[in-house]
Amino acid sequence: MGENIKNISKEQIVAAAAKLFKQKGYTSSSMRDIAAALNIEAASLYHHIKNKEEILDIICFDMAKRFSGAIAEVNDIYFNAEEKLRKAILHHVEIITEDIDKSAVFLREWRSLPENSLQDFMLLRNQYETEFTRIVENGIEEDVFEAVDKKFAVLSILSSVNWINEWYQADGKMKPQEIAQRISDFVMGGLRKKLVTDPHYRP
Amino acid sequence: MGENIKNISKEQIVAAAAKLFKQKGYTSSSMRDIAAALNIEAASLYHHIKNKEEILDIICFDMAKRFSGAIAEVNDIYFNAEEKLRKAILHHVEIITEDIDKSAVFLREWRSLPENSLQDFMLLRNQYETEFTRIVENGIEEDVFEAVDKKFAVLSILSSVNWINEWYQADGKMKPQEIAQRISDFVMGGLRKKLVTDPHYRP
DNA sequence: AAATTTGCCTAACAATTGTTAGTCGGATGG
DNA sequence: CCATCCGACTAACAATTGTTAGGCAAATTT
Incomplete structure (x- = not known):
């Protein structure tokens, strides 16, 4: 796969989200925030998880x-x-x-x-x-x-x-x-x- | 004053907000939620307070x-x-x-x-x-x-x-x-x- | 080699957000 | 009695939200 493929795992998403949720709280952390922490786009998260x-x-x-x-x-x-x-x-x-x-x-x-x-x-x-x-x-x-x-x-x-x-x-x-x-x-x-x-x- | 005047006090706003903030958290409580709890419109809150x-x-x-x-x-x-x-x-x-x-x-x-x-x-x-x-x-x-x-x-x-x-x-x-x-x-x-x-x- | 799947992307959506502008009737003060 | 102010309203805004649709290239399977 090309340069755009980062092969993010579900666990990576959960870990990045947890870090953000701790810092800013669940409702103040957006899907775009989580995605940004993983250097991907928000929509890409939905290939790994159902929803927020x-x-x-x-x-x-x-x-x-x-x-x-x-x-x-x-x-x-x-x-x-x-x-x-x-x-x-x-x-x-x-x-x-x-x-x-x-x-x-x-x-x-x-x-x-x-x-x-x-x-x-x-x-x-x-x-x-x-x-x-x-x-x-x-x-x-x-x-x-x-x-x-x-x-x-x-x-x-x-x-x-x-x-x-x-x-x-x-x-x-x-x-x-x-x-x-x-x-x-x-x-x-x-x-x-x-x-x-x-x-x-x-x- | 007419039927639409409820003379809400700043303390009433703060108390209603506190109740909501406890229930749903600060970021999940909207100005419209707070206003609704006091039976007024969201915009009316701004006559008593600067902002959220x-x-x-x-x-x-x-x-x-x-x-x-x-x-x-x-x-x-x-x-x-x-x-x-x-x-x-x-x-x-x-x-x-x-x-x-x-x-x-x-x-x-x-x-x-x-x-x-x-x-x-x-x-x-x-x-x-x-x-x-x-x-x-x-x-x-x-x-x-x-x-x-x-x-x-x-x-x-x-x-x-x-x-x-x-x-x-x-x-x-x-x-x-x-x-x-x-x-x-x-x-x-x-x-x-x-x-x-x-x-x-x-x- | 062809077909499918994977893993990301861009673009867009409808809803909700905090906040401002402007209005209007009634209360207040000269 | 007139002018001003108060305390609410409606309407609207720009931004942000979670989520979906559809595309596209690389990897995998057949």
């Missing part, structure tokens, strides 16, 4: 599946509640930092999904939240966690890990593992200093 | 000023670090729940501010974050807080309180004070159960 909504759909559900898969894995393998929660947080942080563009879209732009997809998406999101809650639940039953408001604790934890997306930079000093560790430590121990006088106090 | 950007500007900076004012007040009055942090969290929660529409716009839509305003806005946001960090800093110096990564702890706290905006409903069961209390408790104590055998342990 499909791009958002792919990004949101691709990310949703990654999260679902991770929490399922954790719930299958690890036993202890604290360990489970730490692994769940770690995986969450890894997925977010792995692709900040797509996870930004997943976190911010899902509201622009067409109504039909929107319902499916929110269902997946709720399921993920429920799985997370179950871990905290287990911890309370096993008497290793305080009997806090489960739903509330989970919302706090998830908001903390999701917020990473706002400040994380791949070239930064902090590795995903360190971030996950600090969040986990904070979630477990809190801010207040433990004034321990008993040598038998643990942990 | 001004509406976003008003919402974002109005909210920013409320937050700045609250943290300044806390830093002026309260002495103890834990008390300071609790009050700061309480005020933050109150401001967010007081007007969920505007705070949703403040939290999500500020990216659409014109470049000039955007810089000012981010400056205010950073100042607020700094004030918050100072409280945690004090707590560590006073030896009542664990020597955690300050910046990191603050990001976790702020993300938790901001997330309220996603699920809070004014008609819900939880009052702002309760929410603030639970967040504060979680922030202070964390999730892990304190196994205390010493009766002198506190708290």
Whole structure:
């Protein structure tokens, strides 16, 4: 093929779109913007994708599946509640930092999904939240966690890990593992200093 | 004045816009949408406001000023670090729940501010974050807080309180004070159960 | 070698966008 | 009572939007 053939892949389109969606938002990013980022014309995009909504759909559900898969894995393998929660947080942080563009879209732009997809998406999101809650639940039953408001604790934890997306930079000093560790430590121990006088106090 | 005179105020426009901006986002809400919500024509809006950007500007900076004012007040009055942090969290929660529409716009839509305003806005946001960090800093110096990564702890706290905006409903069961209390408790104590055998342990 | 498919292009469309111009009746102030 | 102003209106604009039609050359298949 000639000089005009660039053999753009669907994944390239999705990646370029995700980058733009993160920068300017879904509705403010035009098909021409996406095309320009790939050095092609807007019409050419339609040889690879159905329409603009499909791009958002792919990004949101691709990310949703990654999260679902991770929490399922954790719930299958690890036993202890604290360990489970730490692994769940770690995986969450890894997925977010792995692709900040797509996870930004997943976190911010899902509201622009067409109504039909929107319902499916929110269902997946709720399921993920429920799985997370179950871990905290287990911890309370096993008497290793305080009997806090489960739903509330989970919302706090998830908001903390999701917020990473706002400040994380791949070239930064902090590795995903360190971030996950600090969040986990904070979630477990809190801010207040433990004034321990008993040598038998643990942990 | 005749039947066509509805005497719409600037505040009414801003409130209607905030509601729409929360629902559909800034760029997906048209001037005609805003006008329709007020039962007037799009052109009529321009007798009260300069342009669409001004509406976003008003919402974002109005909210920013409320937050700045609250943290300044806390830093002026309260002495103890834990008390300071609790009050700061309480005020933050109150401001967010007081007007969920505007705070949703403040939290999500500020990216659409014109470049000039955007810089000012981010400056205010950073100042607020700094004030918050100072409280945690004090707590560590006073030896009542664990020597955690300050910046990191603050990001976790702020993300938790901001997330309220996603699920809070004014008609819900939880009052702002309760929410603030639970967040504060979680922030202070964390999730892990304190196994205390010493009766002198506190708290 | 012929026929088809692939991957891009140009051109154009209808709809929607923010915004401006100009109008007009009623309220207000001298 | 006259002049001005206020607060809405209709009409229109230029630009931008997502998307489609149709073409054309290179690559692939038959």
